[in-house]
Amino acid sequence: MVDRVRIHEVSLRDGLQNEPDVVPTDVKLAHLEHLLASGFRDIEVTSFVRPRWIPQLADAAEVARSLPRVEGARFWALVPNPVGLDRALDAEIGHICTFLSASETHNKKNVNRTVAESMAGLRKVITTARSEGLTVRSYISTVFGCPYEGDIDPQRSLDLALELLELGATEIALGDTVGAAYPTQVRTILELLAAQGVPVEKTAVHFHDTRGTGLLNAWTAWEHGIRTFDGSVGGIGGCPYAPGAAGNVAAEDLVYLFQRSGIPSGIDLDGACAAAQFMEGVLGRRLPGRYLHNWQGQRQRGSRAARSA
Amino acid sequence: MVDRVRIHEVSLRDGLQNEPDVVPTDVKLAHLEHLLASGFRDIEVTSFVRPRWIPQLADAAEVARSLPRVEGARFWALVPNPVGLDRALDAEIGHICTFLSASETHNKKNVNRTVAESMAGLRKVITTARSEGLTVRSYISTVFGCPYEGDIDPQRSLDLALELLELGATEIALGDTVGAAYPTQVRTILELLAAQGVPVEKTAVHFHDTRGTGLLNAWTAWEHGIRTFDGSVGGIGGCPYAPGAAGNVAAEDLVYLFQRSGIPSGIDLDGACAAAQFMEGVLGRRLPGRYLHNWQGQRQRGSRAARSA
Numbered sequence: 001m002v003d004r005v006r007i008h009e010v011s012l013r014d015g016l017q018n019e020p021d022v023v024p025t026d027v028k029l030a031h032l033e034h035l036l037a038s039g040f041r042d043i044e045v046t047s048f049v050r051p052r053w054i055p056q057l058a059d060a061a062e063v064a065r066s067l068p069r070v071e072g073a074r075f076w077a078l079v080p081n082p083v084g085l086d087r088a089l090d091a092e093i094g095h096i097c098t099f100l101s102a103s104e105t106h107n108k109k110n111v112n113r114t115v116a117e118s119m120a121g122l123r124k125v126i127t128t129a130r131s132e133g134l135t136v137r138s139y140i141s142t143v144f145g146c147p148y149e150g151d152i153d154p155q156r157s158l159d160l161a162l163e164l165l166e167l168g169a170t171e172i173a174l175g176d177t178v179g180a181a182y183p184t185q186v187r188t189i190l191e192l193l194a195a196q197g198v199p200v201e202k203t204a205v206h207f208h209d210t211r212g213t214g215l216l217n218a219w220t221a222w223e224h225g226i227r228t229f230d231g232s233v234g235g236i237g238g239c240p241y242a243p244g245a246a247g248n249v250a251a252e253d254l255v256y257l258f259q260r261s262g263i264p265s266g267i268d269l270d271g272a273c274a275a276a277q278f279m280e281g282v283l284g285r286r287l288p289g290r291y292l293h294n295w296q297g298q299r300q301r302g303s304r305a306a307r308s309a
Numbered sequence: 310m311v312d313r314v315r316i317h318e319v320s321l322r323d324g325l326q327n328e329p330d331v332v333p334t335d336v337k338l339a340h341l342e343h344l345l346a347s348g349f350r351d352i353e354v355t356s357f358v359r360p361r362w363i364p365q366l367a368d369a370a371e372v373a374r375s376l377p378r379v380e381g382a383r384f385w386a387l388v389p390n391p392v393g394l395d396r397a398l399d400a401e402i403g404h405i406c407t408f409l410s411a412s413e414t415h416n417k418k419n420v421n422r423t424v425a426e427s428m429a430g431l432r433k434v435i436t437t438a439r440s441e442g443l444t445v446r447s448y449i450s451t452v453f454g455c456p457y458e459g460d461i462d463p464q465r466s467l468d469l470a471l472e473l474l475e476l477g478a479t480e481i482a483l484g485d486t487v488g489a490a491y492p493t494q495v496r497t498i499l500e501l502l503a504a505q506g507v508p509v510e511k512t513a514v515h516f517h518d519t520r521g522t523g524l525l526n527a528w529t530a531w532e533h534g535i536r537t538f539d540g541s542v543g544g545i546g547g548c549p550y551a552p553g554a555a556g557n558v559a560a561e562d563l564v565y566l567f568q569r570s571g572i573p574s575g576i577d578l579d580g581a582c583a584a585a586q587f588m589e590g591v592l593g594r595r596l597p598g599r600y601l602h603n604w605q606g607q608r609q610r611g612s613r614a615a616r617s618a
Contacts (some may be wrong), residue, residue, distance in 0.1 A: 040363025179603075182569040183528055212562045212599025213569075216525040219492055246599065253521045260491040260522075288554065294488075 005258050005265045006042060006228045008137075008173075009251050010034055011279065012063075013044040013078055015236030016056050019283065025059045027282055029066055034278055035187060035233070036070050039270030040251070042228075046096065048087040064091035076137060080111070085125050089132060096129055098122050098169070099139040101230035102157045103146035106177070110141070123167055124206070138169040139206065143189065144217075145180025154189045161198045172203050173230065176217065179210025179246070183220040190224040204228035207249045209235060209288065212300040214249035215257060222263075228253050234276030234287030250289030252276055270295075311439030314567050314574045315351060315537045316429050317446075317482075317513060318344055318560050320588065321372075322353040322387055325365050334368045336591055338375055339430065343587055344542070345379050347580030348562070350529055351537075353406065356387035357396040373400035385446060389420070394434050398441060405438055406449040407478070411466045412455035415486070419450070428469070432476055439477035447478040448515065453526075454489025463498045470507045481512050482539065485526065487521025490554070492529040497516065499533040513537035516558045518544060518597065523558035524566060531572075538563050543585030543596030559598030579604075 012028055026194045028045075034305045035043055043068065051058035067075050076095040088096055100118035101107035107115045122138070129136050142149075154291065163171045169301045174189070186205075194200050205221040207214045207230070218229050237247025252272035258265050273295045280287050310386045321337055337354075344352055354376065360367035368385065376384050385404040388394045397405055409427040410416035416424045431447070438445050451458075452466045470481045483498070495514075503509050514530040516539070527538050540563045546556025561581035567574050582604045589596050 171548065179605050180569075182566065184570055209599065210603050211565060212524055212559070213566060215521055216528055216566070219525055245600070250521070256520060257491065257522060257525070260489075261493055293555070 003227055003263065005222070005254075005263055006263055007040060007199045007251055007254055007267055008042040008044065008076075008228055009040045009232060010044045010206075010230055010248055011035075011232035011234070011236045011251070013047050013057070013076075014230075015232040015279075017047065017054050018237070019056055021283075022056050022058075023060050023282060025066070028059075028063055030238065031275065031278060031282070033068070033161070034271070034275035036068070036073060038275055039265075039267040040197045040272075041070075041073050041266065041295045042076065044076040044078065047080070048084035048091075049078070049080050061091045064088070074135070079125060079129075081121055082124055082128070083138065085129060089093050092135070093290065095135040095137070096125075097137045097139060097173070098125055098164075099141060100160065101141040101146075101177075102160060103142040103149045104114040105148035106142045106146045108150055109148070115160070119163060122164070125167055126164070126167040134162060135171075136164060137171040137204070138164040138167045139175050140164075141175040141177045143174045144176040145178055147178050152186075154192050157189065158193055158196050158198065161193060161203075163197065165202065171228070172198060173206045174203065175206040176208055179208035179218045181207060182213060183216060186217050186220045187224055187251075190221060190226065200225035201227065204230060206230035208237070209246040209249050210238075212246070214246070215253050215290075218249055218254060219257065222241065222258075233272055233289070233293060234279050236279055236287055237281070238288060246288040250276070250287075250292065252295075253289055253291045256291045266271055311446060312536055312572065314531070314572055315562075316349060316560055316563055316574055316576055317351040317353065317537055317539045318349045318383075318541060319353045319515075319557055320344075320540055320541035320543070320545045320560070322356050322366070322385075323539075323557055324541040324588075326356065326363050327546070328365055328419065331365050331367075331591075332591060334371050334375070337368070337372055340584065340587060340591070341375070343580070343584035345382060346583055348574075349581075350379075350382050350384065350574040350575065352382070353385040356389070357393035357400075358387065358389050370396060370400045373397070373402050383444070388434060388438075390430055391433055391437070394438060402443070404444040404446070405432055405434075406446045406482070407447060407473075408450060408484075409469065409494065410450040410455075410486075411461045411469060412451040412458045415451045415455045415459035417558065418457065424469070428472060431473070435473070435476040435478055444480075445478045446480040446482055446513070447473040448484050449473075449483045450484040450486045452483045453485040453494060454487055456487050460494075463501050466498065467502055467505050467507065470502060470512075471505070474507065474511065479511065480537070481507060482515045483512065484515040485517055488517035488523065490516060490526045491522060492525060495529045496525050496533055497536065499530060508512055509534035510536065513539060515539035517546070518555040518558050519547075521555070524553070524562050524599075527558055527563060528566065542581055542598070543588050544598040545588055545592070547597060555597040557602065559585070559596075561604075562598055562600045565600045
């Protein structure tokens, strides 16, 4: 029996949050329909951060209230603090994501708090969310490297993961925020966590493809028992001001790799590529995903051949 | 002791051969200087195919005669047949590459011969070359998949590799011509070859990144004992008529991955990126390499920061 993998799709949240031009709510919902039609069932749809911080996601409540009912689908929303949780509860979101960083400096720069202060805030968020029956995914950022501190002691990530699980987090998502991970490091960290009480079935990996190693790191994680992988169609999520800087691992690259390897993901590869292509139209630029452009090229050649036949 | 890897750089041959606009010889030689300055020591510089077939490489003899003398450098030229070998010998090339395909259909479409006919021709080429003291690298194409036949029985690649070694080939380069390889397949094929008499130290891998799996396949090969990896700076080598279709694995992506993993390649990462950037200028377009664009983005931010300081 080959294990099935789960792709946690983040284009609407992590993908869009750095995009300067606000995507209209109805376009987001149309994209969501594409994702659902392709078979994605774990979709991170928005973030209940202060609208002032990220205008792109200011329509969080509206998105949440417009979610379709789809058998087996889980819609996730990022929640930064108790106020965000209240908004998420009001909007009847069933699955929330929390975050903090393994790097003190990154955490401070990101939310102007120490890691301990962030954890204290999460205590309240996670406990309340769980008592309300919500599922909680807890991101740990910069696990594989920090732009300020460089490599981070894996023991820090382990301690945070154990504390988050104890608070009630149902999943730990290990974030490679700046795309610095490499295979032997991925192995070392995953082995440490699994050996010290963080179950692989509760561990997800969130790789960015900043330096071209995203898919390699994801595969390395698969070899070490991980079955949940974050990705965004087209690899949306890079910084649009840094042309060419790749974002999240492209979801369709993951789907292709697992499909070619005989491992089911439940996602239709053509559908995932079509969703990525739709977002290329919305954002008005080429997205960094790899498989996508081969797929587009083959379809162009196919339609030329059809016309000339 | 960590093994050292060897990067066999192919931008001037595999990279340029599909480029429609002929790059002037002096520009090729300037690029070669960049490659040498970055530490590349195995460089495939041209091909002695009929000039009519590939006008881009019609200056093969001129390139070969203009090669600088550099301690430890090996300059390679592709040789399709005995006529090509004569031209290579006239030009005093010390290292040649031969090719045939593991797929009958691909071989037929490529050179209008059966694989057996190609092997008969190689018998003469390799024997003569070896008797003249040349080093011979023998490519086997479509080892990991054929555009016409799909997956190819690994036994075919094994038989060809053994025969080429027996003829005197000093290195076997396993080609993923259409970028179809995936990790478990790479492992299966490499294990078969190593177990049946093709020494890993005489085996190189030539991956294309058509579907985003190039670096992953290269790393998988490393884990199975391979120490020689083909790449082209910037990932030159895609089809310029299919925008976005990636070419060879980007050499600087390999250099970055191995460097980050603590494995020396002898190549300067900044230098390799600068060589790739030079070729972006020559070809007038963005190249598909991954690390390159992160490197360019960081340098832009760095110079903006310097100006505003």
